[in-house]
Amino acid sequence: MPSSFSKSNGTYAALAAGAVVATYAGTHAYKSRIQQKYGDGIDLTHQTVEIDPVEHIRRCAFYKDIDIFSFYKTIYPTIQTLGDIFYQGYSTSKNGPCVAYVDPINKTEPIHWISYSMALERIRLIGSHLWTDAKLTPMKSIVAIISLNRPEYSFVEHACYMYGFTVLTLYTTYNASTILSTLEKTQADVLVVDNLDRIESFKNQLLKKHYIKEILVMDDVTSNENEKIKNIPMILKTMQQSDVRPRPKIDPESIATFILTSGTTGLRKI
Numbered sequence: 001m002p003s004s005f006s007k008s009n010g011t012y013a014a015l016a017a018g019a020v021v022a023t024y025a026g027t028h029a030y031k032s033r034i035q036q037k038y039g040d041g042i043d044l045t046h047q048t049v050e051i052d053p054v055e056h057i058r059r060c061a062f063y064k065d066i067d068i069f070s071f072y073k074t075i076y077p078t079i080q081t082l083g084d085i086f087y088q089g090y091s092t093s094k095n096g097p098c099v100a101y102v103d104p105i106n107k108t109e110p111i112h113w114i115s116y117s118m119a120l121e122r123i124r125l126i127g128s129h130l131w132t133d134a135k136l137t138p139m140k141s142i143v144a145i146i147s148l149n150r151p152e153y154s155f156v157e158h159a160c161y162m163y164g165f166t167v168l169t170l171y172t173t174y175n176a177s178t179i180l181s182t183l184e185k186t187q188a189d190v191l192v193v194d195n196l197d198r199i200e201s202f203k204n205q206l207l208k209k210h211y212i213k214e215i216l217v218m219d220d221v222t223s224n225e226n227e228k229i230k231n232i233p234m235i236l237k238t239m240q241q242s243d244v245r246p247r248p249k250i251d252p253e254s255i256a257t258f259i260l261t262s263g264t265t266g267l268r269k270i
Contacts (some may be wrong), residue, residue, distance in 0.1 A: 010132045052186070081254075097113040098119045099119055101114070103224060111226040122155045126232065128239070129230075131163050134213050134214045139164045141166070141190070142165065142187065144169075145167065145170065150218065153194075165219075165258065169257065169259070176199075190213055190216055194217075196216045207228055217230070217233065220234065221234075236258040
């Protein structure tokens with residue numbers, strides 16, 4: 001992020017030197033703490049090894065000679081898809097802290113934590129809504145998300161993984177034409193946004209798209225201008241635990257998410 005003020009070179013040098021010292025001290029403390037706790041003896045300067053000299057693919061030094069695709073199944077045999085991860089986290093952490101956030105209004109307050117059970121409840125409610133009310137089809141429907149970082153992003157993403165909807169992530173830097181073009185190409189069923197201001201300039205165009213079944217907003221939207229527009233806070237308030245649907249059986253070979261490249265969006269950085 002560009003700075004709105006400038007400092008002298010001397011001040012920058014002092015800050016840089018301080019940062020180096022702090023980084024070294026922090027790294028040393030981290031290394032000592034990890035080694036004391038796990039006794040792994042990992043070398044923090046050589047944490048990975050190159051396993052492909054052409055593509056320069058690297059792998060954790062602990063697993064350089066292991067077939068990862070079969071090895072992980074021996075560690076977590078119950079995890080077959082990304083939708084299983086949250087349940088494993090809940091069990092391993094004994095319902096520990098899961099998602100942290102800072103109050104957007106009073107940012108001086110301490111970090112707030114959402115437990116695994118609270119996160120799972122919201123994830124399953126959102127997933128059930130997408131399946132029942134938005135009438136999405138597991139392993140076929142696509143949910144596009146465009147939002148800044150916030151807890152609801154994770155809830156929607158993992159709701160899709162649990163109920164088998166493909167996630168399509170869109171950058172907040174995309175302009176209207178890129179978003180519309182991408183949604184058209186993928187025929188996304190639902191668009192999830194953090195707020196309506198993000199799509200205000202082309203909202204009416206979105207609402208006219210036959211393939212868009214719903215626009216789901218993370219903020220609490222009070223406007224009832226169109227029945228396609230729903231908001232997550234209201235869904236979480238009105239849905240009951242009895243509305244939660246059992247997870248469908250998801251094929252581990254099915255697509256979890258689309259990752260767009262510049263060739264897909266038509267945008268290229270030179």
